[in-house]
Structure formats: C-alpha cells, structure tokens
Amino acid sequence: MARPAPVLAAAGDAPLTTLAGVGPAVAEKLAARGLLSLQDLWLHLPRQYEDRTRITPIAMLQPGAAAQVEGVVEAVERGFRYRPMLRVALDDGSRGTLVLRFFHFRSQQVNQFRVGARVRAYGTPRPGQHGLEIVHPSYRVLGAGEDGGLGDALDPVYPAVEGIGPATLRRLVGQALDRLPGEEALELLPRGLLAGTPTLPSLREALLTLHRPPRDADVAALLAGTHPAQRRLALEEMLAHQLSLRRQRIALQSHVAPVLDDDAGLLARLRRALPFALTGAQERVFEEIRADLRKGVPMLRLVQGDVGSGKTVVAAMAALMAIGGGRQAALMAPTELLAEQHLANLRGWLEPLGLRVAWLAGKVSGRARSAVMADAASGAAQLVVGTHALMQEGVVFRDLALAIVDEQHRFGVHQRLALRDKGAAEGIAPHQLVMTATPIPRTLAMAAYADLDVSAIDELPPGRTPVQTVVLGAGRRPDLIERIRAACAEGRQAYWVCTIIDESDEVVAQAAQTTWEQLTAALPGLRVGLVHGRMKAADKQATMLAFKAGELDLLVATTVIEVGVDVPNASLMIIENAERLGLSQLHQLRGRVGRGSQASSCVLLYQPPLSQMARERLDTMRSTGDGFVIAEKDLELRGPGELLGTRQTGLVGFRIADLARDADLLPGVQQIAEALVREAPDAADRVVDRWIGGAARYAGA
Structure with missing residues (x-):
C-alpha cells in the first residue's frame, strides 16, 4: 500500500495569529474555546445554516x-x-x-x-x-438601484466564541479555508482503504462542503448530521479514537504479566461447595478469563452482565486463579454498600477454603486498618475487598496479580490506574478484570472499549422470574398503598424509591423522609424503614441488613439502593417520579426485585405531563426486561457521553461523530484501523494527532 502524502504541517499547524485580524487579544479568546491552529478552525463546523441564496x-x-x-x-x-x-x-x-x-x-x-x-x-x-x-x-x-445580489452558498452559523462576533468568526474561518492544502497533502487515508465504506468525499471536499454548502445542498441532511460530508469527517474522527485505544492496548501488552493457574485446586473445591450450578454463559465467560490469565501478557477484559446474572461468582473464580498460584487479588467497588455485598458473598465462598478475605473501606480505621494493611503487605490476605480506600497511598500488596473493578464506569481513569499500579513493577503489570451490570450497547463497546476484550453473561440463573412492569400516573398512589398492604400481608417485602432530582442531596433525603412519614401513617401495621444518602454509613447499613433479614416490611429509599442489595423476598418495587431517571438507572432499580422465585412487579409512577423522551423511556421499560435492548435504547436517547459518565473523557469529546447515528460506519472503521496500524503506522499516528492530539486516553486504565 502506498503511503499517503505527508500532511502539510505548515498549513494545518500554523497558529491563528497568522490570520489577518488575529492579535494577542483575539487569539486568547479563540484559545479559550480550544481554537489554536488553522486546523482547529477547519474542524470548527457550523451548527446550522442560513439560506440567503434566494x-x-x-x-x-x-x-x-x-x-x-x-x-x-x-x-x-x-x-x-x-x-x-x-x-x-x-x-x-x-x-x-x-x-x-x-x-x-x-x-x-x-x-x-x-x-x-x-x-x-x-x-x-x-x-x-x-x-x-x-x-x-x-x-x-x-440603496437606490442596488440589487443586493444573492449568495452562491448557504451561510454557516458557527458555535459561539465568547468575545468574538459571528461575522468576525465567519471571516476568520473563511481565511483559514483559503489556506486549506490540496487534496493529496491533506488526505491521510489511502483511497483503497475507503473502498469498503459508503461512497464518501475526500476530506478536502467534505470540509469545503460543510463550511460553504452550495445553494442546492441537502439542508435537512446537514442539520441531521447525515450528509456524506459529515459522515466522512465522522469516520475519520471515530478512526482516530479507535487508533488511540489500540495504541493503549499495544502499550499495555508490551508489559509482562504473571502467568496464573489454579495450582492449588481451589476451583474444584469451590465448585463442589457452591449451592448452585453455573449457567452456560458463566462457564463461557470464565473460560475466556482463564485463557487470558494463562498468558504472559496483562488481561484487560470487560465482563458485562444484566442485574443478577452472576458476575460476582465469576470474579471469585478469577481471583482463585491468582490465589491458587500463590499471589493476591483485589476487588474494588464504588460504594461501601456494594463492596460489603461482595465481601459477604466472597467470604461465604472462599473462607471455608481456608482463605483470608480482608476488608478495607473508609470507615475501617485505627488498629483494624493497620492490621488489614499489614496482611495485604505480607500476603496473609489473599483477597482484599474494598472501595476507593484500596487505592490510597500506603496500601501495599505483596504480590497483586489480579485487579477487579466492579461498576467500572463509576470510577475515573486515575482511580483505576491507581489500583492497577499497586501490582505494577519494572515492566510487570497485573491482570485487570472490569465488570458492569449496566449492559453496554454493541456500538458503544466497539468504539469506547476497543482496547478491552468484552465478555457478556447474557443468561440469567434458572428460577429467576421476569419482573412485570406497569406505568401509572401519580394519581394512582392510594391504590399502590393498598397493594403494598396486601403484598406484605402475604409475607412479602416492598421498596418505595424516591427519585426527585435536585442539585442538593438534602432535597432527595427530605422527599424520602416525607414519604416515609406518610407511608408509616397510612400503613400502621407494617414495619417501614428509611434509607438515604445523607444517613451515616452505619445507620444505612443497619437498616439495609434489617430489611434483608425480614425485620422490615417496606423500605423507603433513594437511588442509593441502585446497586448492591440482594433481598430475594422483595417482590414489589415502586419508583416515584420515574420520568426523571434514565433507562439504565430504572433498569438497575428494577433489578432489586425478581431475585427470588416468586412473581415480582415494578410500578413506575410518573408526574404528568410526560415529555416525548420520558414517554419513550417508560414505554421501553414496560415492553422489555432485556438489559441489552434497554442499553441500545438508552444510547439512542441519551448519547454515549451520559451513558459512560462525564469522567470518561474521550467519547464526550466527539465533535462530529455520533455513535448512535453513525454506528453503521464502525465495522469499516475497525477494518481501516487494522490496516493502517499494519501497513501505514505513520499515517495512523497523524490521524490520532489531527483529531485527539496528545491527550491522555482514559481507556488505557
């Protein structure tokens, strides 16, 4: 394959001060918007167009x-x-x-x-x-006799830059475009590589079309982001992100990782002791993990599985691969509630095997903390479970071979790296297993996790009953109170979740407090508990344990119960103001019921009128319990940035591409990425530099 002509650095990288009218003051205002070079202005695309051609x-x-x-x-x-x-x-x-x-x-x-x-x-x-x-x-x-003339192209309207008027910005972009290099100098992708993609223009043609669309341009396609010129840029931007993630993967695989195997036979002993058989999906995913751990390069695998699919036992088996080889493992979860749920399960499974499972969280202090840290440092604790406390300075492992992170999207990059670094030394890196109960759409996984191997536990354990979901207006609240009374009279338990969204946690807590008071008065024969984020951790934990033990009939809670609560006897979930929550969060909350063998229900209470997006969300929840279908719909409605969280810098920074809209380009993007890395690595580097620059990529974590 012929290498593409080198990009003209003198053109694209030239500072904006080389444009007429850009002095230090204007340059500073442009820089505040991230506009530093001519190339930045080329990629500062119009947000809409005005048709002054007629x-x-x-x-x-x-x-x-x-x-x-x-x-x-x-x-x-x-x-x-x-x-x-x-x-x-x-x-x-x-x-x-x-x-x-x-x-x-x-x-x-x-x-x-x-x-x-x-x-x-x-x-x-x-x-x-x-x-x-x-x-x-x-x-x-x-003026008298002036015909005014008509434009030959649609007028672009650019995203605002503070302190610079629209006309000035349009003039500066026009100057930058006048210095756009020729097609061969600008193009980084060999034409042969684009053969398998939809017919798309060259990069130069695409840029000129978007900044100066002709009067017969398809304005509807431009505004929808589906014009071939936009898709050409979207393809290259997605390619840059894909190449950046692959670069991270290559860098990680240049390290050596310990080869792990269950030399002590712990896996067979655990399997014999488990009161249940693994599902086919669990077996398949564990075999994928075991194959990774037996290699001498660091594993970086994402395991996604719906609520209740059994990820924790798979993580326990992975940990035994490290422990059975005489090394250590660590499991980190984002909240104490979820971490303690893992701790209870792991101790129940592993301590009968003679293993030490230690606990390290913010509330572990004094001598207890010192003892745990000493056991981790000496290797006496083979598995350490905890929260962010695991990453703190001073926490040392004797030989950390496997780092497991649950609900990984809730952690920032540096937090995940900090745990990995606990086992890294002189070119040796620990294996990493990251898990999520929020299913990730295939398109998002292809783009956001190109540096991870992805496994899916897509089968629920036998005996789990589907949860019936109904959607009701807030006016039906009295009927629901009677429904709770009837369910609890039959010995079952129920949740009532308050979801008022406000900048202050205190408002949500007050809403939960008020609801608790109202339900306590309306249901005098029932034991009603209350949990919210502003309670002390010990009080919150005590209430949760009481509910799990059956000492409470009804639990009023905020979304703090979204993850980490396993109460098989709870069969009714009521979510108030459900229209305010995203699909993934609604699905997580619904997963708190249906964990036993009895029929369970989830009631989504809404406050009318509903927006179109809220109606679509509630209809989706009512029509399916498949977390992967829900995740695809969530991506369509909310976009990748919100799904991954604002800390996942990278996808949030897509300027042109839209993963839901441009998903059909991804297979071609992956093929082009593979070919570029193999046959034109210099071009691959320049594509990354053009779109991303030197920014550190989150996905290397």
Whole structure:
C-alpha cells in the first residue's frame, strides 16, 4: 500500500495569529474555546445554516421556517408599552405583509427605516398580532438601484466564541479555508482503504462542503448530521479514537504479566461447595478469563452482565486463579454498600477454603486498618475487598496479580490506574478484570472499549422470574398503598424509591423522609424503614441488613439502593417520579426485585405531563426486561457521553461523530484501523494527532 502524502504541517499547524485580524487579544479568546491552529478552525463546523441564496415572497412564508425576504417599508411605529419597541411593516407586492420587531435598537436604526426604503431581512417568522413577524432579524437597507445580489452558498452559523462576533468568526474561518492544502497533502487515508465504506468525499471536499454548502445542498441532511460530508469527517474522527485505544492496548501488552493457574485446586473445591450450578454463559465467560490469565501478557477484559446474572461468582473464580498460584487479588467497588455485598458473598465462598478475605473501606480505621494493611503487605490476605480506600497511598500488596473493578464506569481513569499500579513493577503489570451490570450497547463497546476484550453473561440463573412492569400516573398512589398492604400481608417485602432530582442531596433525603412519614401513617401495621444518602454509613447499613433479614416490611429509599442489595423476598418495587431517571438507572432499580422465585412487579409512577423522551423511556421499560435492548435504547436517547459518565473523557469529546447515528460506519472503521496500524503506522499516528492530539486516553486504565 502506498503511503499517503505527508500532511502539510505548515498549513494545518500554523497558529491563528497568522490570520489577518488575529492579535494577542483575539487569539486568547479563540484559545479559550480550544481554537489554536488553522486546523482547529477547519474542524470548527457550523451548527446550522442560513439560506440567503434566494428571496421568499412574504405571502409564501411559513411560521417557524427561516427565510430571506425583501420588501418596501410601509409603516414604522416606535412605542413604549412595557419596554421600548420598534415595529417595521414590509410589503413586497405578494399580497402579504411582514412586521419586523425590535426591542433593542438605536436612533440611527429608526432613521434607516424610512417609509419607501427597500429592506432585505433574514429570520424566522412567527404569528404576531397583525400577521407574521420576525423578532430581531438580520437585515440590510438597500440603496437606490442596488440589487443586493444573492449568495452562491448557504451561510454557516458557527458555535459561539465568547468575545468574538459571528461575522468576525465567519471571516476568520473563511481565511483559514483559503489556506486549506490540496487534496493529496491533506488526505491521510489511502483511497483503497475507503473502498469498503459508503461512497464518501475526500476530506478536502467534505470540509469545503460543510463550511460553504452550495445553494442546492441537502439542508435537512446537514442539520441531521447525515450528509456524506459529515459522515466522512465522522469516520475519520471515530478512526482516530479507535487508533488511540489500540495504541493503549499495544502499550499495555508490551508489559509482562504473571502467568496464573489454579495450582492449588481451589476451583474444584469451590465448585463442589457452591449451592448452585453455573449457567452456560458463566462457564463461557470464565473460560475466556482463564485463557487470558494463562498468558504472559496483562488481561484487560470487560465482563458485562444484566442485574443478577452472576458476575460476582465469576470474579471469585478469577481471583482463585491468582490465589491458587500463590499471589493476591483485589476487588474494588464504588460504594461501601456494594463492596460489603461482595465481601459477604466472597467470604461465604472462599473462607471455608481456608482463605483470608480482608476488608478495607473508609470507615475501617485505627488498629483494624493497620492490621488489614499489614496482611495485604505480607500476603496473609489473599483477597482484599474494598472501595476507593484500596487505592490510597500506603496500601501495599505483596504480590497483586489480579485487579477487579466492579461498576467500572463509576470510577475515573486515575482511580483505576491507581489500583492497577499497586501490582505494577519494572515492566510487570497485573491482570485487570472490569465488570458492569449496566449492559453496554454493541456500538458503544466497539468504539469506547476497543482496547478491552468484552465478555457478556447474557443468561440469567434458572428460577429467576421476569419482573412485570406497569406505568401509572401519580394519581394512582392510594391504590399502590393498598397493594403494598396486601403484598406484605402475604409475607412479602416492598421498596418505595424516591427519585426527585435536585442539585442538593438534602432535597432527595427530605422527599424520602416525607414519604416515609406518610407511608408509616397510612400503613400502621407494617414495619417501614428509611434509607438515604445523607444517613451515616452505619445507620444505612443497619437498616439495609434489617430489611434483608425480614425485620422490615417496606423500605423507603433513594437511588442509593441502585446497586448492591440482594433481598430475594422483595417482590414489589415502586419508583416515584420515574420520568426523571434514565433507562439504565430504572433498569438497575428494577433489578432489586425478581431475585427470588416468586412473581415480582415494578410500578413506575410518573408526574404528568410526560415529555416525548420520558414517554419513550417508560414505554421501553414496560415492553422489555432485556438489559441489552434497554442499553441500545438508552444510547439512542441519551448519547454515549451520559451513558459512560462525564469522567470518561474521550467519547464526550466527539465533535462530529455520533455513535448512535453513525454506528453503521464502525465495522469499516475497525477494518481501516487494522490496516493502517499494519501497513501505514505513520499515517495512523497523524490521524490520532489531527483529531485527539496528545491527550491522555482514559481507556488505557
């Protein structure tokens, strides 16, 4: 394969101070928006377009559809009702009158609008008191005999840069485009590589089309992000992220990792002791993990599985591979509640095998903390379970061979790296196993986790019953209280989750407190508990344990119970203000019931009226219990940034690509990435530099 021509560094990398009109002050304002070089301006794409290539007769205007008109001033009215106002009536002879309305204006503007003057204006008409009107249009008063001319291309409207006016920004982008290199110098992808993708223009053609779309351009496609020019840029941006992740993977695999095997026969002993048989999916995923651990390169595997699919026992078996080889493992979870749930399960399974499972969290202090740290450092603790406390300075392992992170998307990059580094020394790195109960859509996994091997536990253990989900308006609250009374009379338990979203945790706690008081009064024969995030950890834990032990009938809680609670006897879940939560969180909460063999229900209470997105979310919850289907819908509705969390820097930074919209490009992106890395590594590096620069990638964690 012929290597592409080198990019003209003198062009794309030239600072913006080389443009006319960009002095230190303007350059500083542009830099604050991340615009430093000509290439940055090339990729600063318009957010919308204004069509000034034609004149629309006033009689043909449609409310809400932006248009350009030209007419003669019929009347001018300057008044002050509640605030200063200027109204200018235009007539173009098409049997239509349009009013231009201004609330902010100067005296010289009023003088411009003399009766009989010809005015060309652009804006979005809307119904007014006397027909259609445009509020604060852009306009020009034409001189006698001036035809004004019409543009050959749509006018771009760029994302705002503070302190720089739209016209100035448009002029600077135009200057930058005038210095765009020729096609061969700009193109980094050999044409042969694009053969398997949809017909797309060259990069140069795509940039010019997006900044200066011709008058016959498909505006609807441009605004939807589906124009071939946008897809060409989206493909290269996704390719840059894919290559960056692969670079991380290659760097990780340059390390040596311990070869792990269960030399002590612990796995067979655990299997004999377990009160249940593993599902086929659990067996398949564990075999994938075991194959990784037997290699001399660091494993980096993501295990995703729906709520209750049995990830913890698979993690325990992976830990035994390290422990059986005389080494240590650590498991980190984002909350004490979830970490303690893992601790209880792991101690129940592993301590009968004669193993020491230690516990390290923020609340472990004094002598107890010192003892745990000493056991980790000496190797007496073969498995250490904990929260962020595991990553703190001073926590040392004798020989950490496997780092397990649960609900990995809740941790930032540096936190995951900090745990991995506890076992890294002189080119040796521990294996990493990351888990999530939030199923990740295939498209997101392909793009966001290109440096991980992904396994899915896509089968629930036998005996789990599907949860029936119903959606009710808040007016049905009294009926639900009676339903709780009946369920608890039959010996079952129920959750009532308060989900009011506010900047302050205190507001959510107050809502839960009020609900607890109301339900305690309405259900005098029942034992009602309360859990929220502002309670002391010990009080919260005591209440949870009481509920699990059956000492409480009804638990009123905030979304703190989203993960880490396993109460098989709980068969009814009521989620208040369900319209305020995302699909994945609703699915996680629903997973708290249906964990036993009895029929379970989840009631989603909403406060009308519902937005279109909220209605789609609730309909999805009602129609399916498949976490992977729900994850795909969540990606479609919310986008990748919210699904991964703001700390997952990278996907949030996509400027052009949209993983839900552009998913069909991903297979081609992967093929191009493989070919570039193999046959044109210099071009691969330049693609990454163009789109990402030297930013550290989160996915190496």
